[in-house]
Amino acid sequence: xxxxxxxxxxxxxxxxxxxxxxxxxxxxxxxxxxxxxxxxxxxxxxxxxxxxxxxxxxxxxxxxxxxxxxxxxxxxxxxxxxxxxxxxxxxxxxxxxxxxxxxxxxxxx
Amino acid sequence: xxxxxxxxxxxxxxxxxxxxxxxxxxxxxxxxxxxxxxxxxxxxxxxxxxxxxxxxxxxxxxxxxxxxxxxxxxxxxxxxxxxxxxxxxxxxxxxxxxxxxxxxxxxxxxxx
Numbered sequence: 001x002x003x004x005x006x007x008x009x010x011x012x013x014x015x016x017x018x019x020x021x022x023x024x025x026x027x028x029x030x031x032x033x034x035x036x037x038x039x040x041x042x043x044x045x046x047x048x049x050x051x052x053x054x055x056x057x058x059x060x061x062x063x064x065x066x067x068x069x070x071x072x073x074x075x076x077x078x079x080x081x082x083x084x085x086x087x088x089x090x091x092x093x094x095x096x097x098x099x100x101x102x103x104x105x106x107x108x109x
Numbered sequence: 110x111x112x113x114x115x116x117x118x119x120x121x122x123x124x125x126x127x128x129x130x131x132x133x134x135x136x137x138x139x140x141x142x143x144x145x146x147x148x149x150x151x152x153x154x155x156x157x158x159x160x161x162x163x164x165x166x167x168x169x170x171x172x173x174x175x176x177x178x179x180x181x182x183x184x185x186x187x188x189x190x191x192x193x194x195x196x197x198x199x200x201x202x203x204x205x206x207x208x209x210x211x212x213x214x215x216x217x218x219x220x221x
Contacts, residue, residue: 043152
């Protein structure tokens with residue numbers, strides 16, 4: 001399987017703390033994307049980082065990409081209870097977008 | 110602008126029954142996708158389409174068929190449902206296969 005892997009599978013933090021999720025993949029990529037899924041809902045796109053970029057910011061989100069290690073990380077700063085969701089990485093190469101298995105984030109108020 | 114819509118939202122089938130899931134998008138996107146999501150498995154691609162009249166197999170196509178007769182619609186069919194097809198099905202669309210995908214709200218299917 002080409003499926004990516006997120007680490008950790010589950011993460012529980014206090015409101016105000018930072019949350020870091022990691023993603024590893026197996027092939028050469030054109031870009032890597034992060035999506036969020038609230039319970040019972042469809043996925044929502046958060047951020048896309050291209051293979052020639054190393055870091056990207058969007059509000060409280062910071063994404064890094066290390067193509068030599070085939071890995072990416074998503075940092076959510078100053079987390080809020082509303083950030084509780086599952087987070088998926090997805091990468092695009094020569095095949096359709098491949099999704100990881102996700103990290104379940106719980107932010108406790 | 111409704112984005113991506115899916116019907117039905119929830120369905121219960123008996124083993125051997127057939128059904129069709131409908132995905133519709135109003136963004137004029139070329140690419141459309143059907144995924145299934147099972148606990149602990151993330152999203153797995155069933156079939157996809159790169160334009161009207163075209164379809165292609167994804168990672169887990171067995172037991173499913175698709176059609177894209179109109180650009181805005183992508184249909185997923187189960188000819189003879191099996192309990193292993195109990196899952197949540199998501200449709201997505203994108204203007205370019207490398208770019209952001211826009212997801213529908215999902216269809217929960219239970220096969221007894």
